[in-house]
Amino acid sequence: MLQTNLKHITTEQEFRDTLKNNEQVMVCCGRMGPMCIPVYGVMEELEGEYGNVAFRDMEFDGPIGHLIRTLPECSSFRGLPFTVYFKNGKVVKATSSIQTRDQVTGILDQHFSVKQHGHKHL
Amino acid sequence: MDTNIFDAIVIGAGPAGLTAGMYLARAKARTLILNDGTAGGQMVLTHEIANYPGVESISGYQLATIMRNQAKHFGCTIRTNVKITELDLDGEMKSVEVNGKDRYGARTIILAPGGRSRTLGVPGEDRLKGKGISYCATCDGDFFQDKDIIVVGGGNSALEEAVSLTKYARSVTIVHQFDHFQAFPHAIEEAQANPKIRFVMESRIAEFIGDEALERVRIEHIPTQQLTETPIDGVFVFIGYMPNTESLRGKVALTDSGEIVVSSLLETNVPGVFAAGDATTKRFRQITTAVADGTVSALAAMEYLRTAAAPDARTVIAAQEEMVV
Ligand SMILES: Cc1cc2nc3c(=O)[nH]c(=O)nc-3n(C[C@H](O)[C@H](O)[C@H](O)COP(=O)(O)OP(=O)(O)OC[C@H]3O[C@@H](n4cnc5c(N)ncnc54)[C@H](O)[C@@H]3O)c2cc1C
Numbered sequence: 397m398l399q400t401n402l403k404h405i406t407t408e409q410e411f412r413d414t415l416k417n418n419e420q421v422m423v424c425c426g427r428m429g430p431m432c433i434p435v436y437g438v439m440e441e442l443e444g445e446y447g448n449v450a451f452r453d454m455e456f457d458g459p460i461g462h463l464i465r466t467l468p469e470c471s472s473f474r475g476l477p478f479t480v481y482f483k484n485g486k487v488v489k490a491t492s493s494i495q496t497r498d499q500v501t502g503i504l505d506q507h508f509s510v511k512q513h514g515h516k517h518l
Numbered sequence: 519m520d521t522n523i524f525d526a527i528v529i530g531a532g533p534a535g536l537t538a539g540m541y542l543a544r545a546k547a548r549t550l551i552l553n554d555g556t557a558g559g560q561m562v563l564t565h566e567i568a569n570y571p572g573v574e575s576i577s578g579y580q581l582a583t584i585m586r587n588q589a590k591h592f593g594c595t596i597r598t599n600v601k602i603t604e605l606d607l608d609g610e611m612k613s614v615e616v617n618g619k620d621r622y623g624a625r626t627i628i629l630a631p632g633g634r635s636r637t638l639g640v641p642g643e644d645r646l647k648g649k650g651i652s653y654c655a656t657c658d659g660d661f662f663q664d665k666d667i668i669v670v671g672g673g674n675s676a677l678e679e680a681v682s683l684t685k686y687a688r689s690v691t692i693v694h695q696f697d698h699f700q701a702f703p704h705a706i707e708e709a710q711a712n713p714k715i716r717f718v719m720e721s722r723i724a725e726f727i728g729d730e731a732l733e734r735v736r737i738e739h740i741p742t743q744q745l746t747e748t749p750i751d752g753v754f755v756f757i758g759y760m761p762n763t764e765s766l767r768g769k770v771a772l773t774d775s776g777e778i779v780v781s782s783l784l785e786t787n788v789p790g791v792f793a794a795g796d797a798t799t800k801r802f803r804q805i806t807t808a809v810a811d812g813t814v815s816a817l818a819a820m821e822y823l824r825t826a827a828a829p830d831a832r833t834v835i836a837a838q839e840e841m842v843v
Contacts, residue, residue: 438556472649474652475652
């Protein structure tokens with residue numbers, strides 16, 4: 397189990413339900429490593445700011461990691477984590493390796509219709 | 519623009535900054551810690567820490583989480599993933615602007631920005647990061663099972679990681695800019711004895727080439743400037759660390775290599791501004807030494823707050839009138 401404060405996706409059913417029940421979903425599939433932890437950290441912060449995006453993580457080596465690993469959009473990826481953005485169940489963007497907060501918000505703002513909750517101050 | 523006033527602002531939430539925060543907050547100083555990434559700094563790059571006294575073995579992430587919680591528990595305000603857009607260290611009241619909008623003031627500032635891995639800065643590197651270019655062998659080594667890879671660098675990390683990557687890769691080529699290594703003899707011997715490792719000396723990567731993923735590299739032989747193109751599956755870069763002090767140039771005294779010049783009490787050349795951790799001029803860079811620096815800088819900053827001339831009353835009053843905390 398990943399030690400983050402995000403909701404974890406651990407079964408195929410949860411994965412399908414998450415995509416079905418949420419218009420906009422960001423899934424970070426990784427390990428507890430130095431390239432992954434900063435991305436989870438950014439997602440934890442953005443959860444309070446981007447109200448209509450579901451932020452989830454998934455274990456790269458877990459039983460359903462292949463659901464992300466084998467996506468065609470990730471076929472050229474060779475760096476953890478694999479981060480995938482879904483809109484209406486379809487992949488709209490995928491990134492490999494560490495991403496900064498600016499890179500993540502850049503993608504959210506470009507590909508999702510985002511309702512900001514206002515910044516979580518202090 | 520509103521200004522929030524604290525007693526002390528710490529820039530950086532690695533072990534140095536978090537420790538400084540703990541000591542300041544425990545001494546009842548209102549303390550703000552600002553960090554441009556995830557709290558923990560380079561500690562979160564470390565899978566296992568076995569040399570932090572009092573803890574037999576712990577992951578860097580866990581140690582970072584504990585330190586962050588301690589700092590918060592003692593009353594520090596911590597803002598992570600923020601960008602410092604303006605820093606004014608002159609005068610009694612220092613000020614920091616964050617994300618182009620939030621402004622904070624304090625009479626003392628502790629700089630603890632640490633360091634980061636050097637990148638090569640050559641064409642193709644940014645675009646192909648995670649698609650064949652990596653900076654972490656433990657994270658990404660297993661993507662290169664039976665592949666041909668390059669390791670760039672000639673220090674201990676490069677040679678040790680090259681050896682560890684032979685667990686996965688079919689071949690590992692070490693590309694190094696000099697004709698000799700800067701590693702410990704045992705690390706050099708181990709790499710030289712490994713049949714999967716070969717060496718390309720006095721050479722540098724000039725370009726990464728590939729559409730969707732890395733396909734080839736262009737390597738320059740430095741003495742002759744001759745370029746060769748080699749097909750390759752992956753490149754791991756381990757060329758050392760640099761201090762995160764680019765934005766401090768002209769604001770505090772730095773050495774030529776960018777380290778912050780400090781006294782034994784970790785004072786910089788600017789009154790009221792202290793510095794701690796890997797970004798300072800020091801010989802040994804470890805979590806223990808960063809934590810020690812955090813302690814010393816915080817105690818010295820507290821002494822400064824107690825003894826230095828009172829701030830210009832007008833500045834403080836004007837700032838406090840705007841205060842919104
Ligand atoms: C792979 C690796 C393994 C290591 N293993 C060990 C080990 O086993 N044991 C050990 O003792 N040491 C180890 N170290 C060294 C140790 O991690 C460092 O010496 C220590 O983390 C330095 O602490 P610091 O607080 O000075 O800086 P850092 O840990 O670098 O933290 C600095 C923080 O400041 C932030 N920052 C930088 N610039 C700004 C800015 N402008 N605005 C806001 N925030 C900013 C950074 O994002 C970072 O969070 C290791 C280092 C690495 C890279």
